[in-house]
Amino acid sequence: MEINKPAIFIAKASDSEKFQTALYGIEEEGIPFREINDSDINNLSSMTTVEKAYQAALSSKLGVGLAYDDQYAYLHQKNLPAAEPLFKVSISKQESINHLGTNAARLVKGIPFKDIEEKGE
Numbered sequence: 001m002e003i004n005k006p007a008i009f010i011a012k013a014s015d016s017e018k019f020q021t022a023l024y025g026i027e028e029e030g031i032p033f034r035e036i037n038d039s040d041i042n043n044l045s046s047m048t049t050v051e052k053a054y055q056a057a058l059s060s061k062l063g064v065g066l067a068y069d070d071q072y073a074y075l076h077q078k079n080l081p082a083a084e085p086l087f088k089v090s091i092s093k094q095e096s097i098n099h100l101g102t103n104a105a106r107l108v109k110g111i112p113f114k115d116i117e118e119k120g121e
Contacts, residue, residue, distance in 0.1 A: 007032040008104050009060040011044060011052035011067035018091045019068050025101025031062070031108050050074055054082045062108045066100070073097055075104050087116055 008026060012019070012035045026033045038044045041055050049069040053076035056065025063078040074085040087103065089096045099114040106113055 004061070005032065005034075006061040007034045008062055008064045008066065008108065009033070009040075009056035010035045011041075011047075011049075011056045011065070012037075013049075013067075013069045015070065018094075019073060019097060021094050021098040022066065022068075022073060022101030022104075025098045025103075026105045027101075029102055029105030029109065031105035033066075033104075050076070050083060050085055053085055054078075054080075064104050064107050066104055073100055075100055075107070077107060088118055089116060093117060 008031055010033055036056060041059055044052060044055065047055065049067045053065045053067035053074040056067055057063055057076040057078040065076045067074050068091055071091055073089050073091055075087040076085045080086060087100055089100050096117050099116045103113045
């Protein structure tokens, strides 16, 4: 099954068009990724977006997960507290969404992040 391959896991929302630039960011860094759903993680659809990002990170062999909804995208790492993602970005800021994907891949590679304009609480 594909879930066993090392990859950044992405818990997707209904509208993936706005998140597409994050996938480009991951691809540019050469790290594999895959979208996950309820068949991969039980009750994924009932979780908050931050919880989805955390569960994606826990389930990924690379320890990195992304999740997004209609307003925000989150980058999480498995060793962080569940409610504290590494980055929270407005889904409408396409350059920041691209950098979110790049930073997810760079987290795996252990190299410095690109600057991101984050959305405050």
